[in-house]
Every structure is written in structure tokens, then in C-alpha cells.
Amino acid sequence: xxxxxxxxxxxxxxxxxxxxxxxxxxxxxxxxxxxxxxxxxxxxxxxxxxxxxxxxxxxxxxxxxxxxxxxxxxxxxxxxxxxxxxxx
Amino acid sequence: xxxxxxxxxxxxxxxxxxxxxxxxxxxxxxxxxxxxxxxxxxxxxxxxxxxxxxxxxxxxxxxxxxxxxxxxxxxxxxxxxxxxxxxxxxxxxxxxxxxxxxxxxxxxxxxxxxxxxxxxxxxxxxxxxxxxxxxxxxxxxxxxxxxxxxxxxxxxxxxxxxxxxxxxxxxxxxxxxxxxxxxxxxxxxxxxxxxxxxxxxxx
Amino acid sequence: xxxxxxxxxxxxxxxxxxxxxxxxxxxxxxxxxxxxxxxxxxxxxxxxxxxxxxxxxxxxxxxxxxxxxxxxxxxxxxxxxxxxxxxxxxxxxxxxxxxxxxxxxxxxxxxxxxxxxxxxxxxxxxxxxxxxxxxx
Numbered sequence: 444x445x446x447x448x449x450x451x452x453x454x455x456x457x458x459x460x461x462x463x464x465x466x467x468x469x470x471x472x473x474x475x476x477x478x479x480x481x482x483x484x485x486x487x488x489x490x491x492x493x494x495x496x497x498x499x500x501x502x503x504x505x506x507x508x509x510x511x512x513x514x515x516x517x518x519x520x521x522x523x524x525x526x527x528x529x530x531x
Numbered sequence: 532x533x534x535x536x537x538x539x540x541x542x543x544x545x546x547x548x549x550x551x552x553x554x555x556x557x558x559x560x561x562x563x564x565x566x567x568x569x570x571x572x573x574x575x576x577x578x579x580x581x582x583x584x585x586x587x588x589x590x591x592x593x594x595x596x597x598x599x600x601x602x603x604x605x606x607x608x609x610x611x612x613x614x615x616x617x618x619x620x621x622x623x624x625x626x627x628x629x630x631x632x633x634x635x636x637x638x639x640x641x642x643x644x645x646x647x648x649x650x651x652x653x654x655x656x657x658x659x660x661x662x663x664x665x666x667x668x669x670x671x672x673x674x675x676x677x678x679x680x681x682x683x684x685x686x687x688x689x690x691x692x693x694x695x696x697x698x699x700x701x702x703x704x705x706x707x708x709x710x711x712x713x714x715x716x717x718x719x720x721x722x723x724x725x726x727x728x729x730x731x732x733x734x
Numbered sequence: 735x736x737x738x739x740x741x742x743x744x745x746x747x748x749x750x751x752x753x754x755x756x757x758x759x760x761x762x763x764x765x766x767x768x769x770x771x772x773x774x775x776x777x778x779x780x781x782x783x784x785x786x787x788x789x790x791x792x793x794x795x796x797x798x799x800x801x802x803x804x805x806x807x808x809x810x811x812x813x814x815x816x817x818x819x820x821x822x823x824x825x826x827x828x829x830x831x832x833x834x835x836x837x838x839x840x841x842x843x844x845x846x847x848x849x850x851x852x853x854x855x856x857x858x859x860x861x862x863x864x865x866x867x868x869x870x
Contacts (some may be wrong), residue, residue, distance in 0.1 A: 445746075448746040448749060448750065449749075451750060451753070452749045452750060452752075452753040455750075455753035455754065455756065455757045456753050456756055456757075458757055458760065459753070459756040459757045459759065459760040460760075461760070462757075462760030462761060462763050462764050463760060463763060465764060466763050466764060466772070472769060472826075472829075474769040474822055474825065474826050474829075475769050475772060477822065478763070478769060478772055478773050478776055478777070478822065479763060479772075479776075481776065481777065481818070482759060482760065482763060482776040482777075482780060485756070485776075485777075485780045485781075485783075485784060486756050486760075486780075488784060489752055489753070489756055489780075489783060489784055489787050492752075492784075492787040492788060492790070492791050493749055493752075493753075493787060493790075495791055496745060496749065496790055496791055496794050499794065499795075501791075501795060501797075501800050504800070504803050504804075504807075505577075507807055508577070508807060508810070511807060511810055511811055511814070512810075514814075514818075515810075515814040515817070515818055518818035518821065518822055519817070519818055519821055521822070522818065522821035522822045522824070522825045523821070523825075525825040525826075525829060526821075526824065526825045526828065573806055576799070576802045576803055576806050577803065577806070579799050579803070580799075627778070627781075627782060628782060630778075631755060631778060631779040631781075631782040631783075632755075632779075634758075634762065634774060634775060634778070634779050635754070635755055635758030635759070635762075635779050636758070637762070638758050638759070638761045638762030638765060638766070638775050639758055639761055644765065644766055644767055644771070647770075647771055649827070649842045649843070651842060651845060666816065666820070667813075667816045670778075670815070670816035670819050670820060671778060671781070671812060671815065671816055672778070673774055673778035673779055674774060676770065676773065676774060676819055676820070676823050677816070677819075677820050677823065678770075678820075678823045678824055678827045678842060679824060679827065679842055681845075686845075688842040690770050690774075690823060690827070692771060692774040
């Protein structure tokens, strides 16, 4: 597989992660930050997958699971916190 | 959620009347079994090897998990139509694919962002399982998101993205009911199926 | 044309599509007016993007054990994404994160108002008509 595919994919994913970071910094509410960090984690999973294809190994599968679990738990915890406290 | 997904996969074997009596007599071993087997399968897949040790530790972990994090049993209809299940899944993945690209292009389109709506749709069936599956299916299709579910009255409240005209809203409403009809055809009970046919005959 | 070459080309296409969907989600995250609209932009197109990338991995590895793990990962994402989206959406709706004027109709508000009027006629108070009872 040619290298330019991975260069394009890497740059695109980096840009996606940058937009997520922008939204985490800007807010304005904790929910926006949560959605953005959820997206940052999913982008990281995508990046791990692309790296696994590039170097043709499967060692990062467990890390992908952990990231997916972290994203889910994080959103649930924040959503519960917001509904409990009624505060953003 | 996990149990409901797994349960309807083995629908025909778990007959409803026996399930109901067993549940009273012997706890809900039969309704637990598909979930247990699914968890064991997941465990062995995660280990990447199907040895005796991984299967046995899988059973121990699965039993512990289902004991500690107890879920209320899902009400199954006991009916399963494989063909309509395939139809539902095919439509579902097609919807996800089309709608994902639609939302992606809406995001990239430099024109102003179209207005959204919150609409309430009263489902024709009253089963919790069908309501849950319908809500999951609609949540995974980009452009609609379940904000609230009124279980007693069977109403799903959806936040729909980019519904600018009343026609768009009506189209989304129809869409939810179509997805519901597909789910009922695949796994719904006979009475739910009759209700769907009835409403389709009148409309 | 050998099978490996076809698999390589397909994998490249899948990777590019997945990355494109991620970037589109990011653009939506910046441009959309309120938290719930942003969630439309991020979570769900990203699941399709992730599906593409996982399909790329499966095509490159072509091993049953890897494919099973990838399918488990995808199933996990597909089961958890609606839950977290619903919970965040509900919390957001109740805390009025929706940008004012961005809604065409709001039927949930109408029925909440109706219920509150009925309650108000009987007696005033109870504001949230159901607190934690709905299925998550």
C-alpha cells in the first residue's frame, strides 16, 4: 500500500482531533466538552487502527477496547452528573 | 440492553409459556442463558484462544457479572422471522451509511445550518423491547436522536436534525413508524403484528 | 490483478473514507449551534468512520480471531453510542442547551406544558413529570 494514503489519513485524523480539542477548550457547557472528548477518543481509536494497518500488527486491539470503554463510561458519568445536579 | 440483543437471537428456542412458568419456579435461568453464553463467547474472543481455561474462567466471570449487575428480564415475544430480521438489518445499515454521509455533507456545506425540531411519535405497539430497539435504531441513524421516552404512553421524543419544513417532520415521523414495523415483523408478537397490519390497512 | 492488490486498494479506500467522516464530524462539532446538534455531527458519522477503519483492518489481517475481536468492538460501540447519546441528549434538553430559535417545533415542551397545566389545576408543583423512571 502506498505511503501517501497513510499521510493523508494521518493528516485528516490530526485535523479531526484538533477540532475536538478546540471544542474541549471552548466549551461552552460541560456537555459540549464531553461530546468533544468522546470524539477525540474515537479519533484515537481510528488512528490506532490505521497504525495497525501500516505496521501490520494487531497488538493495539486491547487498547482500542479500553478507549471505547473509557469514552462510554465518561459520557454516562457526566450525563448523570448533569441530570443530578441540574448544573452545566 | 445486551441481554435484549442476545435474547432475540435465540427466540424460537425459548418458548414463551415455559419461560413464564420457569421464571416463577426457578428464577430466570432460561432467560439468563443466552446472555451467559454471549458473555463467555466475548471472553474467549477477547483472549483470542478457545482453550478450556478461557471457557471455564469465562463462565465464572459471566456468572459473577450477571449476579452483581442484575438486569430485569426482557419480555420476549417468542416469534422470530429470520427473513424480516435480515430485511431490517439490511435497511438499518443502509440507513446508517446514507444518513452518515448526509450529516457529513451538511457539516461541510458552507450554507447556514438548517433548523432542528423535537417531535413526539406515539408508537403503535406497547412492548418495551420493541420500543428499545426502535430507539436504538433511530439513535444510530444520524439525524435523529432520542431525547426522551415516555414508556407508559409509548411515545418517543426525537430531536431531529435539519428538519426545515413540516414535510420533513412528517417524513421523519413516518420513518420511525416504518422502522417500528420492520422490527415488529422480525421479532414482534402476534398481537403487535396485527396492530401494525391494522394501522397500515387504514392509512 | 491479485487478491492482495484488490484488498490493498479496498483498505486504502476504507481508511480514507473513515478519516474523511472523522474530519466531517469534527467540522460539524465546530459549526453546529448547540450541544445536541453537535452530537448529531460527532457520534454517529464517527461510528460509520470507525466501521470503515475496522473493515480495513479485517481486510488486511484476514484472520478469524482478529475479525471476531473487531466485530465485538463494533458491537460494543453500536450498543453504547445510543445510550450515551440518549443520556447526554436528555441531560442537555432538560438544561436548555438547545440554542434558542433553532427549533422548528418542540412537541416535548408542548406535552410537558400540558401535563404541568393538569398538575397545576389539581395542585401546583411537581415540575419534572418523570425523573428517572424512563428506560435508559
